[in-house]
Amino acid sequence: MNTLSILSLNEIPKVGLRIIEKVLSTTQISDLQSPSDLIEILKKANAKYKNNNKSYMPDIEEVKVALEKAHNIINCSRLKNIQIISIKDANYPKYLLQIPDHPVLLHVLGNADALNRECIAIVGTRKPTDYGFSMAKKLGSLFAKNGYVVVSGLAEGIDTAAHLGALDAGGLTIAVVAHGLDTIYPQSNKMLADEIIKNKGAIVSEYPVGTEIKRSYFVKRDRIQSGLSLGVFVVETGKEGGTMHTANFCKKQNRILIVLQHSASGNMQLMSDNTSKIIFKEDNDAVLVINAMNSIKKELLNRINKESSIHSNKKEKCPAKTINSAQMVLNL
Template sequence: MKTTSDAYELLCVLQWPKIGPATALDLLRRKKAEDSVLEAAEQRFPGVDAAQRQVARDRAEQIIERCSDLGLAVLGYDDASFPVRLRTIPDVPAIIYVRGDPGVLHYPSLAVVGTRQVSSAGARAAELIARFLARRSFNVVSGLALGVDMHAHVGALEANGITTAVLAHGLDRVAPSSHRALAERIVDSGGALVSEHPPGVPPRPAEFVRRNRLQSGLSLGSVVVESGVTGGSMHQARFTCDQKRRLFTVLAESDETRGDLNEAGARHLIDTLGAVPLRGTRDLARELTMLEVPLPQSEPPQVHMEW
C-alpha cells in the first residue's frame, strides 16, 4: 500500500523538534483547507529552520523506505484506511503501521486479553471465546503476549478466523521472540500486526501499557479473561471504560466448574468498573446482540459451553 501524501506530511512533522502526535493532529485539525500540514507547521513554528525541516523529510523518507522493505502500510489519521473506531479515542496516534491486511481493522472487533500467568481454565476460556467470536466474523484483537493473548490468537486461527495483534514496538521485530511463528501465522491467515511505532523502536515497559489503549480503541469492547487486581489487564479495562466501550470479564459458571481460574481480577472489575460477567458462551452470544453490529445471516449452532 502506497503511503499517502497526508501520511507523509504527518510523518515529516513528527520528526520536527518537540512535536508529538497530539501537536501534529492539532495542526491537521486547525489548518486552513488550502494549506498542507507542513505549511501549517511552518506558520506555527517559524523557529524550525530549513535545515531542520530537511532533516525531518530525510528521516520520514527513510522510515517509509524501511516500511516498504518490510511490507508495512503507513496509515495517517486522515487516510480513508485509518480505523474509524481508533480515531475517536483520546490520545489517538497520528500514524499507525500495519503488517498484513489493514482492512481487518474495520471489522467488528473485540479485544481478548488477560494475564501472562494463565491457568488451564483461563487458557480454555480464552480459546473458547476467540473461536466463538471468529465463527461470527469478529476480528479478535490481542497483544501477542504469553498467556491469555496467545490463546486468544490461537483460538481465532483454529476457527479459521481473523485476529489482530497490537505490538508495543516497531514491526521489524516480534516480542516475545518465541511468538514469531504465531505472528507469521496471523498475517498469513489474513489478519494484521499493528503498532504506533516505526521500525527500529525497541520494546519499552511503558509502551506495553500504552498499547492497551490501541487494543481497546480498535474494538467494540474488551474481554478480560483472567487477571490479578493489579495486572496489566487492569490498564486495558480502564482504557476501555474511558473510551466508552463495553467491558466484559470471565467468571466460572459455578463453584464446581471454577477449576484453577483466578477470579480476583474479574471480581474487582465487576465491583469497581461495572464489567459484565461472562459465565459461558450463552452470555457472550447475548452480549453480541447488544453491540449493534451486523452478525452473519447464517449463525453457527448455539451450543452453550461453559469455561
C-alpha cells in the same frame, strides 16, 4: 496532507497529536518538497491559533533530521511490506479514530482491511491457569465463528490463546504490538505472528520500523487494543499490569467491558466495582455480549456519520449492519 508530511511532523521532538491535528485543520498542502515547506506548515497553523502561547516551532535542523527519518521509515517499510496509515487516510480504523488519543499513524503488516471490521479484544495475564488459557482459546474461537475479528497483544499466555482460538476457527485476528514491525516480541511467538498474517489478519503498531520496546509503550499499546474494538473481554488477570490498563481504557472509551467469572484477583476487582460491565458466567452470556456490542456499534456509527455530515456534503454513511445474536454459534 500526505503521509510523508504527517510522518515528518511526528518525528519532530515535542510535536504530538495536538499540534499535528492543529496543522491538519489549517492546511491543504499535499506535497512536501523541503524542510522549509514543513516550517511553513507549522507557521500557518500557529498563525491561526495565535492566542496559544505554547505553540512550538522547531528549528530548521530539527526539521531536516525529521524529514530524513521519515524518508528512511517509508523506504524501509516498503521493503518489509509494512503499510503506513495516517488519520487522513480513508482506511484509518473508524472506531479507533473516535478515541481522544488516537495514534496519528499506524504501521500495519498484513491485511489492513481487518482493522475496520467489527472487533473484540480478548486479553489477560501472561501466566494463566490451564482454565484461563483454555477459556481464552475457546472464546477466541467463539467470537471468530460469529464474525468478529479477535484483537490481542501477541504476548504469551492469554493473548496467545485468543489468537490461536481465532485461527483455529478460520477467523481473523489482529495483534497490537509495542515496537517497530521489523521485529517480533516475544520471539517465541514469531511463528504465531506469521500465521496471523498468512490467515489474512494483521500485526499493528503505532511505532515505526526500528523502534525498540520501552515499558511505557505497552501501556500506550493497550489503548489501541480497546480503541479498535467494540468490547474488551478480560479472561484472567491480576490487579496490576497491562490487562487492567486495557480494561480502564475500555471504560474511558465507552466500549463494553466483559469479565470472565474467575477467582483471579483482577477479575474479582473488576467484577466488584460499580462500573458497567458484563460478567461472563456461561456460554449463553455470549448473546448478552453480542447485543451490547451491537448497541455500542450503533452509537459509534451515529457519531461518525454526524461528524461526517458536518465536514462534508458528499459522504457515504457507515452501514449499521449488526450481527444477529439469535444466529450465534454458541458451542464452546
